[in-house]
Amino acid sequence: MRSNRGSIRNRFRRKKLNEGFELQLTSLMDALVIILIFLLKNFSASSVQFSTVNGIQLPNSVGRDIPPQSLQVIVTPEGMTFENERIVDFVQTAQTLEDGSSGYKLKKTDLDEGGARIIPLYDALMKAKEKSELLRSKSMARDEKGQPLPFEGILAIQADKRIEYDTLRKIMYTSGAAGYRVFRFLAQSKDGG
């Protein structure tokens, strides 16, 4: 009798051990699906991505045009960067260093043509244009007449929203002088992101 009772208890214990520990995955799945839907909604199919810089406040726009790949000049309160290379430093005063603002003032030595053209930017743009034309001349892609494809001359401008038109005009004038005919102002979408 005793041996029988003992064997039933043992069987019960063995069964309990065999059941194992089961994690409740349903709630985790719910959370993951919600995250997945959110990410898919915000996912952009475009492969072109312009990197943004710390310390730059982009203007907001209701436009929906995704900027295609092009050369890019970034204007921060400290200076100008063209294709990830710092080319111009703005004049910094004690006040601008203190409050972190910028007057976007250019050095006189960086300007010519009556203060309208930014020399380092012009040089960098010309260099990039020559490089692009050289690559196009070696490329197999040709137009209808068998000539190399012409230089597109598109420049994306990523500038801080506090910049004044005077500085922007100098950038556009310099770019126009270097053969860039279309400007794309990069802005942050108002819809989100």
Add this chain to the structure above:
Amino acid sequence: MHRPSARRNSLQKPVELNLVPILDSLVTLIAFLMMTMSLVNLVSVETPFPMVSSEQNQKLVDEKPLQLTLSFQENAVEIWSPFAKIQPLKIADSEPGKPDLAKIHAFLVDVKKKFPSETKIVLVPTPTTNYDVIVSIMDSVRILDATDAAIFSKNPKTGLDEQTKTLFPEIVFGNLLGDS
């Protein structure tokens, strides 16, 4: 001896879905999307560099087009046409340094109704005009809102009237080359 029914025992066991492979694929997908996702959603506003030619200037003088111009002034914005095609309008800023975008847009919608095939506008900001203000003005002169009245223009290719989706999308800066 009483023996528990084997059938009842097997029925009590619930059917469990194996969620582990689904979970694996979900985690992989999320990791991929997070890697490729950009936190800042960038858009672009395009403007061409103004081209100047004496031949084109002569053509403009002969044709006398609308040449809609939006000039920034101190605490106001003026919308006018050099060939007096529209009655000029001065719109005071809603706040210092902030143009009244709603009024500007409403006036431009009226102009578009009169000149539905016109797509160009010339902006003439002052040297101190803020970049943020320029982009917001560019938005209000380019895009027709969903709440705006429908405007129809004749498609030159088909000869049919089609609803216009934009206001004045071709924006040129008028004082890039000269003094302002």
